[in-house]
Amino acid sequence: MRDHSSVIPLLKTIGPFNEVADDYNYQSAWDRLSTSKILVIGAGGLGCEILKNLALTGFKNIHVIDMDTIDLSNLNRQFLFRHKDIGKSKSEIAANFIKQRIGEDNINIIPFFGKIQDKSIEFYSQFDLVISGLDSIEARRWINATLVNLSSSNNKIIPLIDGGTEGFRGQSRVIIPSFTSCFECTLDLMSQKITYPVCTIANTPRLPEHCIEWAHLIQWNIEFGSTKKFDADIPQHIQWMYETALNRAKIFKIEGVTKQLTLGVCKNIIPAIASTNSIIAASCCNEAFKLLTDSNPYLNNYMSYSGDYSIYTYTFENNKRSNCSVCGSLPKKIYVESYKTLQQFIEDIKDKQEIQIKNPSISSISGPLYMSSPTELQKITKNNLSKKLNKLISNGDEIVITDVNLPISLRLIVYFTSDEKDPELN
Amino acid sequence: MTIDKDAKYDRQLRLWASTGQSNLESSHICLINASSTGCEILKNLILPGIGSFTIIDDKKVSNLDLSSNFFIKNNEINRNLATVTTKNLNELNTEVKGFAIEKSIQDLLIEENDEIFWQQFSVVIISDYTPKLNQLIDILWSKQIPLMIVNTVGFYSSFNLLTSETTVIETHDPSKLYDLRIDLPWEELQQFADSFDLDNLDDQEHAHVPCIIIFIKALQSWIKTHEGQPPWVSYTEKKNFKKYVELLSRNIVLENNFAEAVSSSHRAFQITDLPDSVKQLLKISKENPVTKNSSIFWIYIAALSKFLQLNNDVLPLPGTIPDLASDTKNYIDLQNIYKEKAKKDQKLFTEQVESVLESIGRSKDEINNDSIASFCKNSRLLFVTIGSKKFISSHFIEQFNHEKDQSKIKKYLIYFGILTFNIFINEHNRLPELSDLKEFIQLYNEKIDSTTLAGSDVKVFEELLSHNTRNYTNLNSLMGGVVSQEVLKLCTGQYVPIDNLFVFDGIESSSEKFKIEY
Ligand SMILES: [Zn+2]
Numbered sequence: 001m002r003d004h005s006s007v008i009p010l011l012k013t014i015g016p017f018n019e020v021a022d023d024y025n026y027q028s029a030w031d032r033l034s035t036s037k038i039l040v041i042g043a044g045g046l047g048c049e050i051l052k053n054l055a056l057t058g059f060k061n062i063h064v065i066d067m068d069t070i071d072l073s074n075l076n077r078q079f080l081f082r083h084k085d086i087g088k089s090k091s092e093i094a095a096n097f098i099k100q101r102i103g104e105d106n107i108n109i110i111p112f113f114g115k116i117q118d119k120s121i122e123f124y125s126q127f128d129l130v131i132s133g134l135d136s137i138e139a140r141r142w143i144n145a146t147l148v149n150l151s152s153s154n155n156k157i158i159p160l161i162d163g164g165t166e167g168f169r170g171q172s173r174v175i176i177p178s179f180t181s182c183f184e185c186t187l188d189l190m191s192q193k194i195t196y197p198v199c200t201i202a203n204t205p206r207l208p209e210h211c212i213e214w215a216h217l218i219q220w221n222i223e224f225g226s227t228k229k230f231d232a233d234i235p236q237h238i239q240w241m242y243e244t245a246l247n248r249a250k251i252f253k254i255e256g257v258t259k260q261l262t263l264g265v266c267k268n269i270i271p272a273i274a275s276t277n278s279i280i281a282a283s284c285c286n287e288a289f290k291l292l293t294d295s296n297p298y299l300n301n302y303m304s305y306s307g308d309y310s311i312y313t314y315t316f317e318n319n320k321r322s323n324c325s326v327c328g329s330l331p332k333k334i335y336v337e338s339y340k341t342l343q344q345f346i347e348d349i350k351d352k353q354e355i356q357i358k359n360p361s362i363s364s365i366s367g368p369l370y371m372s373s374p375t376e377l378q379k380i381t382k383n384n385l386s387k388k389l390n391k392l393i394s395n396g397d398e399i400v401i402t403d404v405n406l407p408i409s410l411r412l413i414v415y416f417t418s419d420e421k422d423p424e425l426n
Numbered sequence: 427m428t429i430d431k432d433a434k435y436d437r438q439l440r441l442w443a444s445t446g447q448s449n450l451e452s453s454h455i456c457l458i459n460a461s462s463t464g465c466e467i468l469k470n471l472i473l474p475g476i477g478s479f480t481i482i483d484d485k486k487v488s489n490l491d492l493s494s495n496f497f498i499k500n501n502e503i504n505r506n507l508a509t510v511t512t513k514n515l516n517e518l519n520t521e522v523k524g525f526a527i528e529k530s531i532q533d534l535l536i537e538e539n540d541e542i543f544w545q546q547f548s549v550v551i552i553s554d555y556t557p558k559l560n561q562l563i564d565i566l567w568s569k570q571i572p573l574m575i576v577n578t579v580g581f582y583s584s585f586n587l588l589t590s591e592t593t594v595i596e597t598h599d600p601s602k603l604y605d606l607r608i609d610l611p612w613e614e615l616q617q618f619a620d621s622f623d624l625d626n627l628d629d630q631e632h633a634h635v636p637c638i639i640i641f642i643k644a645l646q647s648w649i650k651t652h653e654g655q656p657p658w659v660s661y662t663e664k665k666n667f668k669k670y671v672e673l674l675s676r677n678i679v680l681e682n683n684f685a686e687a688v689s690s691s692h693r694a695f696q697i698t699d700l701p702d703s704v705k706q707l708l709k710i711s712k713e714n715p716v717t718k719n720s721s722i723f724w725i726y727i728a729a730l731s732k733f734l735q736l737n738n739d740v741l742p743l744p745g746t747i748p749d750l751a752s753d754t755k756n757y758i759d760l761q762n763i764y765k766e767k768a769k770k771d772q773k774l775f776t777e778q779v780e781s782v783l784e785s786i787g788r789s790k791d792e793i794n795n796d797s798i799a800s801f802c803k804n805s806r807l808l809f810v811t812i813g814s815k816k817f818i819s820s821h822f823i824e825q826f827n828h829e830k831d832q833s834k835i836k837k838y839l840i841y842f843g844i845l846t847f848n849i850f851i852n853e854h855n856r857l858p859e860l861s862d863l864k865e866f867i868q869l870y871n872e873k874i875d876s877t878t879l880a881g882s883d884v885k886v887f888e889e890l891l892s893h894n895t896r897n898y899t900n901l902n903s904l905m906g907g908v909v910s911q912e913v914l915k916l917c918t919g920q921y922v923p924i925d926n927l928f929v930f931d932g933i934e935s936s937s938e939k940f941k942i943e944y
Contacts, residue, residue, distance in 0.1 A: 006462075006494035006897035010580065013860055015892040016885040017933050049903065052496050056899040073436045076474050079518055103500055167441050168911060168921065172935075204634075206757040207749055252754045260432075264440065271440040274470040275914060278907030286581070286900035286932050295893075296581060299935040307911040309600050309922045315936040 002103055004058045007033070010295055019297050029293040033058040036128045036292050040064040041116060041143060043090040045272055046133025046163050048080045049281030051094055051109070054131075055102045057289050063127070065112045065119070066091040071233075077274035089113035116143055117405065124158070125150055129292060131161045131284050133277075135270060137190055137356065138405065140164075144175065144183035145326045145407045151177035161287050163280040166191065167271040168307035170280035172299070173318070174287050177327070180301045181318040184326035184408070188354040193268045195351060208249060208256035212265040215244035232267040241266055279305055331398055331411035336389055338416045342370060343385040349401065355410065357403045364392070364399045373404055390416050438474050445796065446596075446918035447475070453548035453917040455479045458531050460507040462495040462897055463576055464553030466906025468515050469497065471913055478523035479515075480547070483508035484530040494897035531556055541565050549574065549913050554896050555848040563588060567815055572916055576909050578901040579847050580893025581932035582840045582886075585909055586817060586942075587924055593723040594809040595801050596920040603696065605744050605806055608641045609656070610698040614763050619643060624674065632676060636752040636760050637687035641694040644671050644687075658695040667691065682751040700739055701806055708734075710810075718786050723810075725786075726801050729778035733771075736778075742771035742802035772802045811925045814942050817845060822942045823875050837929040837938035839886040846870045847890060860891045889933070901932050 011029045014021050038059055040050050043066035054062055070078070070085045070093060080097040081090070091111035098109055112119070116139055124130075124146055134140050140162060150156050160175040162183060175182050200206070201214045220230050220241070231237055242262040249257045263269065283303060291298045302318045305311075323330040332354070336345055346362070349355045359372040369384055369392055371377035384392060393399060393414060401410040432439070439447060453476050457464045460483040468479055485491075485507045492498050497514040498507075512526035527534065531552075544550070544565050552559070552575045566573045572589035611619060619642040622635055648657055648670060657667035668691045675684035687694075711727040720728075733742065745768025747761055776798055780790050801808075816822075826838045846869050850858040858866050866887055867879065879887075908928065915921040927940040 002492050002500055003489055004493060005490045006895060006899065009895035010893050010898055013892040015580075015933075016888040053899055053903055056494055056496060072430070072433045075519075076435050076438055079469060079473055082517075101496065101499065204753045204757075206752065206754055253758050254754075260436070260439070263436070269437065269440065272437040273441065273911075273914070274473040275907045275910040278466060278470050278903050278910070280907075282900045282902075282904035282907060283935060286904065287935070289900060290933075296933045303935045307908070307915075307921075308598060311908065311912075311924050311928055311937070311939055313930075313935075313937040315934060 002106055004033075006056070007058045010289075011293055015296060017296055018294070020294050024294055029295060032292050034060045037061045037063070037126060038288065039124070039127045039130045040133070041130065041139070042066055042133040042135075043080075043094040043111070044068065044074065044133065044135070045077045045274070045277040046165065046281045046284070047090070048078045048094055049277050050131055050133050050163075050285055051080070051098050053282060053285035054288070055098050055107050055109075057285065059292075060107050062107070062109045063112065064091045064095055064109060065114065065116055066094075067113070067115045077272055077277055079274065121146070121150065125154065125156050127158055129159050129161065129288055131163070131288055133163050133281060133284070135164065137187075138358070140183055141187070141326075141408065142406055147175075148177045148182050148184075148326050149407060159291055161284045161291075163284040164190075165272060165276040165280050167273070168276055169305065170276050171302065171304040172280050172283040172287065173302040174291070174299045175301070181320045182324060182327045185321045185324040185328075186318055187356065190353075192353060192356075205248065205252055205254060208245070208254055208258075208261055209265050211249040211252070211254060211257055212241065212245040212262050214248055215241045216266050219244050230266075232263070238263055238266065276305075276307070279307075325408055325410040331413050333415065334412045335415050335417050338388070338390050338418060340389055341386055342389050342392060345389045346370065346385075355401070357401055357406070357410065359403050359405065360401045361403070362399055362401050364397055369393070369399070389414070435475060442914075442918040442920045445800075446920050449919050450914070450917050451475055451477050453477050454546055455913065455917075456547040456550045457481045458550065458552045459483055459554055459556060460485075460491075460495075460511040461553040461902070462491070462899060463578055463902040463905050463909075464551065465495055465497045465511050465515060466903045467551055467553065467576070467910045467913070468511075469518060470906060470910035472515055472518045472522045472524075474914070475519060476522060476917065478525065479512075480525040480527060481508040481512050481515075482527045482529060482531055482534060483511075484528055484533070490897055494899050494902060531562065532558055535561050541569065544571065545569060547571055548917055551576070551909065551913070554578075555851075557848075557852045563815060574909055574912065576905050577844045577848065578896055578898065578905055579844055579890050580895055580898060581901060582844065582890060583901050583905045583930045583932070584841045584844050585905060585912075585924075585928045587813070587912060587926045588815055589813045589926075590815075591813060592809070592811050592916070592923060592925065593721070594915075594919065594922050595723065595726075595797075595804050597804060597807045597809050597922050598920060599804075599807040604693070604746065604748055605698075605741070606638055606693060606696065606747065607698050607743065608638060608645060608694050608696065610740070611642055612767055614767065615642070618760065618763055629676060633681040633683060634751075634753040634756060635683055636750040636756050637683055637690065637693075638747065638750065638760060639756075640671065640674065640684065640687045641691075644674060645694055658697065664691070664695060667694070686751045698740060700734070700741065703808065704730075704741070704806065707808060707810060716782060716786055718788060720786065722792070722797070725779065725782050726798075728782045729775060730805060732778040732781065733775050736774065737771070741805045742775050743768045744803045744806070745769070746803070768802065772799060775802055809922045813926055814944060816942050816944065818842075818874065819942055819944055821944065822940070826875065827877060833934075833936065834938055835883070836886060836931065837940075839883055840890075840931060841927065841929050841940075842870060842874050843887050843890045845874060846887075847894075849873055857894045858891055859894060860888065863888060863891055866891060901930075904930065904932070 011026055014024050018024055040047055043064050068090050069087055070081045070090055072086055074081060080094045085093045091113050095109040095111035132140055132143055147158050147160050157177055163172045164170060196210055196213055201210050205211050242259050245262055246257045287298045290296045300317050303315045305313050322328045323332045346360055361371045362369045368381055370381045395416050398411055398413050455471055455476055457468055460481050486504050487498055487502050487507050497511050502510045506528045508526040508528055512524040516524040549572045550566055555577055567590055570590050574587050576585040619639050622639055657663045668688055671687050672678055675681045678684055707727050708731050711731060716724055716728045745764045747764050783790055829835050850869055912923045915923040924939055925941055927942055930937045
């Protein structure tokens with residue numbers, strides 16, 4: 001039988017750096033391993049590691065959520081999956097594997113095959129701690145905002161430990177809702193998908209990526225209209241993209257369009273290896289272990305690891321931002337050129353690093369300016385899209401941006417700059 | 427590589443491409459002690475597809491092993507550790523070959539004193555210190571096989587890399603500077619620049635001149651009008667040059683290429699010279715002439731030295747340019763001029779490699795064009811370090827005694843504490859506990875540093891003894907990730923590995939790296 005002999009020495013004796021030594025009690029620290037309920041979000045590269053680490057350090061009540069199924073390209077790092085599991089639910093296979101390896105009697109893991117947005121607030125409020133190992137920025141923002149909202153509306157503080165990796169680099173952080181900075185506070189630090197100006201893609205391509213984006217963003221719609229949606233997981237679609245991009249590259253004498261690059265650009269692929277997941281997941285679980293058992297102080301509040309040129313780590317306290325749209329109280333400021341229409345403004349904020357809202361609805365004090373859903377409201381407000389923003393609101397007005405997919409109301413104060421003319425029109 | 431393999435390894439091929447992958451697939455990793463840290467390291471190497479691995483361990487699976495090691499199954503208590511972990515790890519990737527040797531390293535060293543046995547390994551890893559290693563260290567050192575030694579105790583860990591020399595060609599330098607030769611255009615580039623008559627272009631053409639051309643022109647006319655002085659002599663002059671470039675534009679708001687030139691003016695200030703790191707390499711090469719047994723890296727350096735004599739001390743051109751605001755034709759023409767020059771340099775360099783090979787009596791068949799191309803592309807960014815074989819040195823202790831930074835002092839102490847921890851086990855055959863603190867400090871003073879410890883320093887040792895386990899999964903797994911990243915770098919021959927000691931504090935979640943010099 002698998003016991004916890006490796007965990008006992010970590011809890012039995014109080015170390016000299018313990019900051020709550022007076023209140024520390026071995027038995028209650030031990031009990032917390034079996035009573036704490038932990039939610040793991042993501043059963044991918046980080047998730048597999050997180051589940052293994054939690055199980056081996058004695059945690060017994062774990063839920064895991066993932067909406068994805070297993071793909072061949074996961075097998076170079078997601079070690080709970082085998083070739084025969086391709087196509088099956090990640091969370092279910094991962095939970096089964098852990099149960100089998102650790103022993104059904106030793107651990108209770110409940111998988112959920114679906115989206116985090118499908119679960120209710122009540123579901124989330126049952127946990128003592130959430131660990132997220134996701135690559136989707138949107139999902140990380142969602143869980144962050146949900147937990148911060150829970151802390152302010154229900155006074156229920158559920159720590160969130162967030163990990164992320166990219167190639168040889170990664171970061172882990174501890175978020176204590178209402179007390180520390182939150183995920184949204186540092187949205188502008190997250191590396192973003194590279195985008196290319198449309199005029200370059202359409203008129204003056206220079207790189208193979210420009211040709212691929214031309215096929216991807218322009219040519220696909222011309223060829224198939226709205227009838228067939230592009231799906232990067234369908235080999236024939238990728239083949240079409242590749243051939244179309246390659247033809248364009250030939251016309252412009254551009255070298256370097258390959259199938260691998262096509263896939264990388266269309267799917268926005270981020271390199272990933274087992275090693276980095278191992279480092280970041282272990283760091284997240286180490287913080288979870290310290291936080292729940294009080295065996296040692298936890299990270300305050302951010303560590304980044306970089307292994308691509310020797311090894312560097314950087315540990316620091318990330319400060320809360322007073323104008324954070326999730327945990328702050330002040331609106332952000334935004335400067336908008338006077339010539340911009342509401343439509344142009346919306347396109348800008350979609351890509352803006354600290355906003356990144358995909359389907360924005362916008363309101364001012366006097367009412368909705370544009371609602372992306374429901375359809376009836378979209379119809380009523382879409383006439384505003386072609387109007388200049390400075391005709392709809394005045395300089396210094398506050399607007400609120402929302403997205404049905406995010407529990408965030410983003411407040412912006414708009415200041416108009418003097419540029420009256422659109423340089424694109426020249 | 428098959429399509430299936432391409433797809434399976436897609437996420438890592440984007441880091442080290444097929445050249446790195448085939449190096450990885452021909453590597454053989456040896457693990458001494460099938461500890462939980464050791465198995466974590468191997469997991470991270472088997473998944474991306476190393477060629478083979480060998481685990482050496484004579485111990486039987488204990489409850490403690492099972493408690494912290496995911497690669498042992500519940501019914502495998504009392505079986506041989508090496509055998510069960512080899513089998514369970516091998517399930518991760520059936521393309522990898524796994525071997526178990528059910529012997530202690532000490533016994534093995536007596537049997538395998540013919541050093542051929544060790545020759546098969548690309549890297550040897552010892553997870554948790556094992557006594558009487560000097561013989562092994564000597565063998566591996568002489569064969570230039572990197573040895574990694576990793577220790578975790580409670581929330582602390584350290585990892586040494588012992589290797590006589592590390593050379594890296596594909597460093598993937600993160601500064602991402604381009605070698606553009608704006609200050610020193612070769613004939614074809616100069617001619618191309620001259621073909622643009624800025625004053626007589628129409629507005630459309632003027633707004634599509636690549637900024638490299640703008641820089642070449644601006645720099646040359648600047649030097650003419652500034653008594654031969656380049657703009658990079660001072661900050662003020664650099665700022666003035668920026669303004670100078672801006673004034674060449676007809677309308678800086680509308681001309682993206684000029685806006686780009688202004689914002690990337692640092693490119694114009696890059697001086698084409700021999701970096702100190704390359705000079706150092708040439709010096710080493712001159713002092714240690716290549717022989718029949720030299721590695722290809724040093725043969726390239728010898729060839730580089732000849733190349734530089736023929737090429738006015740200018741390195742081979744990498745031949746890549748960044749994306750630039752420009753129309754397609756100008757950009758592609760410019761790109762081709764760089765590519766052509768790079769090819770020419772590569773040809774001249776290949777001739778020098780041939781002549782070096784010939785001079786040491788080796789065959790020209792060794793010439794590998796991909797490898798030469800990669801060397802030429804990276805000649806400015808090459809990495810070499812002469813390693814060290816020691817765990818501790820008087821110089822290192824001296825450094826520690828002069829250290830003022832509290833966070834660094836702590837990392838020294840963590841490392842010294844771990845060394846003392848291992849010495850204690852060696853002497854007493856058991857783990858030290860908090861009640862052993864006094865003796866522990868004595869041992870430290872005796873074996874490591876005789877200087878009296880400050881009260882705050884003793885805390886680090888207290889922490890080690892309070893949480894005196896080598897089996898804390900989270901630290902095992904974290905170090906498994908750290909060490910495996912370094913193995914991947916050594917095996918693919920890409921990215922720069924650590925030199926040569928890493929210390930991690932899992933309480934503060936911070937780290938430090940050191941070099942233990944002689
Ligand atoms: Zn915030």
